[in-house]
Amino acid sequence: xxxxxxxxxxxxxxxxxxxxxxxxxxxxxxxxxxxxxxxxxxxxxxxxxxxxxxxxxxxxxxxxxxxxxxxxxxxxxxxxxxxxxxxxxxxxxxxxxxxxxxxxxxxxxxxxxxxxxxxxxxxxxxxxxxxxxxxxxxxxxxxxxxxxxxxxxxxxxxxxxxxxxxxxxxxxxxxxxxxxxxxxxxxxxxxxxxxxxxxxxxxxxxxxxxxxxxxxxxxxxxxxxxxxxxxxxxxxxxxxxxxxxxxxxxxxxxxxxxxxxxxxxxxxxxxxxxxxxxxxxxxxxxxxxxxxxxxxxxxxxxxxxxxxxxxxxxxxxxxxxxxxxxxxxxxxxxxxxxxxxxxxxxxxxxxxxxxxxxxxxxxxxxxxxxxxxxxxxxxxxxxxxxxxxxxxxxxxxxxxxxxxxxxxxxxxxxx
Amino acid sequence: xxxxxxxxxxxxxxxxxxxxxxxxxxxxxxxxxxxxxxxxxxxxxxxxxxxxxxxxxxxxxxxxxxxxxxxxxxxxxxxxxxxxxxxxxxxxxxxxxxxxxxxxxxxxxxxxxxxxxxxxxxxxxxxxxxxxxxxxxxxxxxxxxxxxxxxxxxxxxxxxxxxxxxxxxxxxxxxxxxxxxxxxxxxxxxxxxxxxxxxxxxxxxxxxxxxxxxxxxxxxxxxxxxxxxxxxxxxxxxxxxxxxxxxxxxxxxxxxxxxxxxxxxxxxxxxxxxxxxxxxxxxxxxxxxxxxxxxxxxxxxxxxxxxxxxxxxxxxxxxxxxxxxxxxxxxxxxxxxxxxxxxxxxxxxxxxxxxxxxxxxxxxxxxxxxxxxxxxxxxxxxxxxxxxxxxxxxxxxxxxxxxxxxxxxxxxxxx
Numbered sequence: 001x002x003x004x005x006x007x008x009x010x011x012x013x014x015x016x017x018x019x020x021x022x023x024x025x026x027x028x029x030x031x032x033x034x035x036x037x038x039x040x041x042x043x044x045x046x047x048x049x050x051x052x053x054x055x056x057x058x059x060x061x062x063x064x065x066x067x068x069x070x071x072x073x074x075x076x077x078x079x080x081x082x083x084x085x086x087x088x089x090x091x092x093x094x095x096x097x098x099x100x101x102x103x104x105x106x107x108x109x110x111x112x113x114x115x116x117x118x119x120x121x122x123x124x125x126x127x128x129x130x131x132x133x134x135x136x137x138x139x140x141x142x143x144x145x146x147x148x149x150x151x152x153x154x155x156x157x158x159x160x161x162x163x164x165x166x167x168x169x170x171x172x173x174x175x176x177x178x179x180x181x182x183x184x185x186x187x188x189x190x191x192x193x194x195x196x197x198x199x200x201x202x203x204x205x206x207x208x209x210x211x212x213x214x215x216x217x218x219x220x221x222x223x224x225x226x227x228x229x230x231x232x233x234x235x236x237x238x239x240x241x242x243x244x245x246x247x248x249x250x251x252x253x254x255x256x257x258x259x260x261x262x263x264x265x266x267x268x269x270x271x272x273x274x275x276x277x278x279x280x281x282x283x284x285x286x287x288x289x290x291x292x293x294x295x296x297x298x299x300x301x302x303x304x305x306x307x308x309x310x311x312x313x314x315x316x317x318x319x320x321x322x323x324x325x326x327x328x329x330x331x332x333x334x335x336x337x338x339x340x341x342x343x344x345x346x347x348x349x350x351x352x353x354x355x356x357x358x359x360x361x362x363x364x365x366x367x368x369x370x371x372x373x374x375x376x377x378x379x380x381x382x383x384x385x386x387x388x389x390x391x392x393x394x395x396x397x398x399x400x401x402x403x404x405x406x407x408x409x410x411x412x413x414x415x
Numbered sequence: 416x417x418x419x420x421x422x423x424x425x426x427x428x429x430x431x432x433x434x435x436x437x438x439x440x441x442x443x444x445x446x447x448x449x450x451x452x453x454x455x456x457x458x459x460x461x462x463x464x465x466x467x468x469x470x471x472x473x474x475x476x477x478x479x480x481x482x483x484x485x486x487x488x489x490x491x492x493x494x495x496x497x498x499x500x501x502x503x504x505x506x507x508x509x510x511x512x513x514x515x516x517x518x519x520x521x522x523x524x525x526x527x528x529x530x531x532x533x534x535x536x537x538x539x540x541x542x543x544x545x546x547x548x549x550x551x552x553x554x555x556x557x558x559x560x561x562x563x564x565x566x567x568x569x570x571x572x573x574x575x576x577x578x579x580x581x582x583x584x585x586x587x588x589x590x591x592x593x594x595x596x597x598x599x600x601x602x603x604x605x606x607x608x609x610x611x612x613x614x615x616x617x618x619x620x621x622x623x624x625x626x627x628x629x630x631x632x633x634x635x636x637x638x639x640x641x642x643x644x645x646x647x648x649x650x651x652x653x654x655x656x657x658x659x660x661x662x663x664x665x666x667x668x669x670x671x672x673x674x675x676x677x678x679x680x681x682x683x684x685x686x687x688x689x690x691x692x693x694x695x696x697x698x699x700x701x702x703x704x705x706x707x708x709x710x711x712x713x714x715x716x717x718x719x720x721x722x723x724x725x726x727x728x729x730x731x732x733x734x735x736x737x738x739x740x741x742x743x744x745x746x747x748x749x750x751x752x753x754x755x756x757x758x759x760x761x762x763x764x765x766x767x768x769x770x771x772x773x774x775x776x777x778x779x780x781x782x783x784x785x786x787x788x789x790x791x792x793x794x795x796x797x798x799x800x801x802x803x804x805x806x807x808x809x810x811x812x813x814x815x816x817x818x819x820x821x822x823x824x825x826x827x828x829x830x
Contacts (some may be wrong), residue, residue, distance in 0.1 A: 016747075016771055099792055105781055107791060110696050114803050115773070137812060193627070197803050210607070216628050218804050239826040246828035302449035332431075358429055358530070366520055366824025373828070376820070377514055388529050388612050389633050390805040402803035405791070406769050409781025412653040413661035414790070 004143075004188040007176040008195040011116050011141035015175040018139045019113050021169055023090040026137055029168035034082040035131065036164035037157070041075045047156035048125065050148075055123075057150055068123045068150055074127040082378060088379045091398045092139045094276070096227045098273060110403045115197035118189050120211055121149035121390035122203040128154050131202070132161065132175050134382045138301035138400040139176040145189055147203075190215035191250050191263060193299035197402075202383055205310065212261045220390060222383035226310050227368045230262040230327040232344035237271045239365060241278060246367040247341065249282045253312045256339050256361075260307060260317040264326045268295060268320045276318070284314045284338040289398030290328040291320040307334045315334065328356055335359060338386050339368035360386060360393035419558075419603040420593040420651045421608040426556035429589040433554045434528050434583055434688050438505040441552055444583035451579035452544065452572070456490045463540065463572035469783060470538075470564055483538045483565055491500060493544045500548040506813045507537050508552045521823040526816045528554035530612035533604050535626055537618040538562035546617070547590050549797045552616045553815040556589040558611065560604055562618075563596035571595060605630035612817075617798055620725065635805060635814075637798035640753035641671030641725050642783045645677040645742040645768070647759030652686045654780060655758045656693060661782040662756065664697045668727045670799060671754050671776075671786040675722055675732040677742045683710060683735045691733070706735040722749045739764050743771055750774060754783035755800050775801060775808035825829040 001009075009296055037044070048070040063299050097109040119131045119139045135142035152195025158177040165172040178185050189199065190211060192304030198218050201211035205224045212221055229247050231240045247258035263272055268291070276296035279286060286292070287301035287306045291300055298303045304315045305332070321327045331340055341363035342353040349365045361371040371394060385391045391399035416424075452459070463485040463816050470480050499786040513526040532555045534546045543561055549556035561569045580587040604614065604624060613633050616626040620639045627636050644662050646655045662673035678687055683706070691711035694701060701707070702721045706713055717732045722745070735743045746755055756778035757768040765779040776786040786809060788796025793811030800806045804808035806814035 015773070018772065019773075028483070043680060057512050101790070101792060104783060112773075152435070212447040218802060220804070236826070242826060242828050249830050355435065358430070358434075358585050359819070360525075361822060363822045364824060366822055366827040367829050369829040370520060370822065370827070371820075375516070377516060387633060389635070392818050393820045402776070403807050405776040405786075405808045407778045407781055407785065410778060411651070411657060412781040414665050414782050414784040 001195055002188060003180050004178055004185050005192070005195070007178060008116065008189075008192050009328055010173045011143050011176045013193050014141050014171040015113070017116050017171055018136075018174050019092070021139060022090075023221050026171040027086045028081050028092065028140070029165060029170035030086050030137060032168050033133070033161050033311055034079040034166045034281055036160050036321055037056045037082075038073055040160045041072055044153065044156050044160065045072070046072055048153040050152040051150055060149065061317060062151075064123060068125065069104070069154070070125060070153060071188055074126070078126050079196055081126070081130055081135045085137050085380055088137065088397055090137065091401050096403055102414050103414055104410060108406045109403050111398070112404045114400060114402045116143060116194070116195060117216065117402040118143045118145070118199040118398065119202045120189065120198040120199060120203075120207065121147065121393075122144045122151040125150045125153040125157060126156050128177070129161070129201055131379065131382065132187040134380060134397065135402060136170060138357055138397050140251060140400060141176075143176045143189070144180065145186055146180040151181055153180060153209060160276055161276060165270060171301075184258060186210070187214065193217055196275060219396070220383070221387040222385055223255050224336045224386060225257070225384075226308070226309060226334055226336045226342075227261045227339045228260045228262055228331050229341045229343065229368065230331070231264060231267050231322075231348050232324065232342055232346060233264040234265040234345040235267055238346060239265070240271070241275050243341065243343055243365065243367050244275070245282065247369055248279065248316050248384050249314070250369055251365070255310070256368050257312065258316065258368055259309070260319060260334065261318050262330055263318065264327075265291070265320050268292075272296070272318075279316060280316075283370055284316050286316055286318055288318040292318045304346060309410060310336070324352060328353070335387055338384065339363065341366065341368050353364045360384065417603060418595050419593055419600050420607070420610070422593060423531065423558050423604075423607050425588045426558050426591045427610050429556050429586040430528070432586055433556060433589055434507075435553075437553060438507075440556070440584040441505065442501045442630045443499045444580060444585035445497050445548055445552060447579045447583050448548070448576050449494040451575050452490055452494045452497070454488055455575045459490060459568065459571050459575065460485055460487070463568040465531060465567040466565055475564065479538060483540065483568070485540060486590065487694070493541050496541070496545055497548045500552050500563060501796055501813055503552065505552065505766045506816050511818055514786075516829050519825060520827055523821045524818050524823055526768065526813070527819045529815060529817045531556045531558060533558045533560070533607070533611040533632065534615040535560045535604065535614060535616045535618075535622065536562065536600055536740070539624060540563040540568040540572060540615055541566045543572050543592070544576070545795065546797065549795060549812065549815060553587060553719055553812050554814060556591075557788040558591045558593065558599060560606070561735060562594040564592060566596055572698070584787075594646060599678060602629065605632060608632055612733055615735070615798060635798070635800055635801040638670050638802055639725060639751045639801060640672070640799075640818050641674045641676055641723070641749055642671060642754045642756075643675045643748070643750060644673050644758065644783065645681050645736075645739075645765050646679060647757055647761060648681040649741065650682055650758040650763075655682070655686070656690050658756065658758050658780070658782050659690070660691065660693060660697065662767050662784055663694065663731050664729070665784055667729055668751040670725075672727065672784050673731065673783055674724070674726055674748065675734065677745055678735050680735050680737055682705070683707075683744050686731075687711070687735070689722045697729075701731055703733040704735055725751070739767060743768070746772055751801055753799065754786040756781065756783050775799065
């Protein structure tokens with residue numbers, strides 16, 4: 001039997017036990033795991049050094065090496081993340097609905113774990129701990145397949161977590177790491193219907209698209225974000241500048257950062273030149289429509305490919321539109337249904353934008369950067385869903401649950 | 416452009432309009448559609464006669480012909496189904512959650528339509544109206560691909576519905592019927608990411624498996640039901656007999672009917688012989704484990720293939736188990752996570768069964784035949800989900816919705 005199938009089976013066998021654990025048992029285990037990470041930080045850093053050495057030999061970029069690198073402080077941060085998950089309310093067992101039927105049937109809809117969750121991700125060893133913590137807190141078993149460039153780190157981290165779990169009620173087998181670094185192990189996970197209940201991809205768009213297009217296991221699509229900010233005619237200039245600058249430069253590498261600024265032509269006449277200067281000062285490269293270039297002559301002309309690109313970088317498309325309709329049409333064409341914002345003082349336009357834009361999060365007068373589990377008050381998140389089924393937007397613990405109807409009768413039969 | 420792609424695009428173009436319709440506008444349209452079906456019943460029956468004639472020529476079985484056949488009474492029933500959908504509360508626009516953040520952001524999670532729903536089904540023309548009604552009531556556009564043997568009926572029904580819709584605020588293009596009877600039109604639907612938001616298969620298990628295994632569009636899996644009733648040692652004999660007989664014979668052709676009866680050996684000793692006789696009297700063919708045969712010598716020995724078969728017929732597997740553990744293990748191995756029942760007077764055993772069995776609906780002392788949108792009080796249902804994501808169990812109107820976070824700010828930016 002392949003490693004993938006064997007480990008998925010081992011994970012699945014723990015599902016019944018996991019579903020019965022109390023919140024207290026799960027929390028104790030997570031705390032034990034957090035302590036173990038800190039106690040064994042030295043070993044983890046040593047294993048991580050192997051990955052870094054290999055990465056350097058293979059010419060990995062310095063930004064990727066930075067994401068991969070672990071040190072004492074980062075490990076403390078990762079352990080702290082587990083402790084934060086302990087603080088979150090446990091959704092398992094919650095009553096979602098109670099129905100009393102005329103025939104005396106008593107129906108309760110309860111939250112239950114999903115079962116076995118597959119996570120496919122890249123070279124970020126923090127995801128290993130993070131995903132494990134969120135899945136286990138919700139009573140799910142988890143099969144992790146991280147990027148091969150972090151394999152040595154992930155192996156050591158999981159070894160440390162397993163040792164900690166052995167001292168708790170949480171079965172160690174409920175956390176599985178696929179060590180097969182071949183692409184074929186991902187392909188196999190995508191076809192494990194009956195063993196995996198869902199696959200959540202975390203990473204860049206090519207990883208996500210591979211999972212979406214090839215998985216026969218249900219997928220929760222996360223992450224891709226071509227987010228827009230539309231500055232309407234009536235926008236307060238200072239607010240419009242603050243929101244759009246924040247949406248672009250506060251952290252350009254993330255999915256809720258803005259990629260394209262849409263500007264009403266009347267606003268552009270009075271304010272686009274100074275706004276463009278402000279982006280320039282912050283080292284943002286501008287790619288503009290023909291009209292934009294007259295306000296920012298240093299900008300390069302934007303192609304339709306640019307409008308369809310998630311830069312995750314200090315690059316911004318700027319397009320001048322005649323009205324709200326054109327802004328809505330542009331977003332419908334190029335948006336990825338993640339986060340979209342209108343800055344306006346016109347209530348009617350705001351309402352239309354919030355109603356008509358089809359996205360997980362639609363904003364009036366606030367930065368798209370708020371689309372985030374912590375910022376919404378959910379605590380840690382497993383990702384931001386850009387699909388419409390099951391969960392949409394930031395996914396906290398409830399997104400990792402399913403439900404079950406429990407029906408209590410006294411001999412009822414159907415007439 | 417292919418018919419499938421063209422019609423899906425037309426459907427998608429109506430999504431923004433559909434999302435804005437008021438409940439009243441949608442209900443008026445549904446009533447108009449119901450009236451039109453009755454007014455044009457003659458034409459529909461004529462078109463249906465073509466399908467029936469073709470079916471007979473092709474040697475279609477009489478039970479399939481019966482499902483296909485329409486008459487005045489059935490058309491009245493179908494129209495009545497639309498009127499019942501009008502009576503159901505409209506979930507669109509409902510507030511699911513309100514969050515006030517310390518920074519003043521006001522976040523509202525609202526119910527919105529999913530977008531465009533693809534339905535792939537067999538030769539039951541009533542599904543055409545039913546699915547259209549449920550999808551349109553929830554503001555979704557719908558692309559229908561019915562079985563080729565009902566094409567003439569479906570074409571006429573959709574023509575009638577379109578004419579009715581032309582007199583209402585509901586765009587006729589929001590209801591599309593794929594007329595291409597080739598299998599390739601199904602294959603094409605399964606790959607229409609970006610145009611279809613979800614596909615719901617309705618029909619037999621081979622249809623459903625084809626969709627699940629080949630669709631890159633998200634799927635809601637429905638229907639397959641290998642349901643068990645477990646009679647525990649302490650079960651009241653009369654209740655156990657009534658529930659198990661009801662679960663099998665009240666309507667054997669449906670997914671929530673029982674396929675396998677599990678009997679505790681102590682109960683079997685005193686009661687299985689008479690229970691087996693009762694099944695025999697109702698023309699149920701029994702397939703039993705070796706021990707069962709001593710109580711029902713006329714039964715045939717059951718194979719493991721039998722335990723894995725959804726008969727939808729007057730056939731029942733019977734297996735004697737030593738205890739609850741064996742019953743749970745059998746259900747875990749052969750169940751399809753649909754509906755499972757324990758009949759017992761032992762509260763602890765009931766609790767364990769309800770907790771440990773992984774299924775959409777778990778019953779204590781009631782027939783599995785109750786797993787149904789009407790019986791749960793939801794009104795009409797689009798199907799019974801046997802998957803764990805998005806919706807599980809009977810799916811009423813809320814299962815046809817997604818959500819959206821609407822965030823109202825006053826210039827908030829992220830620090």
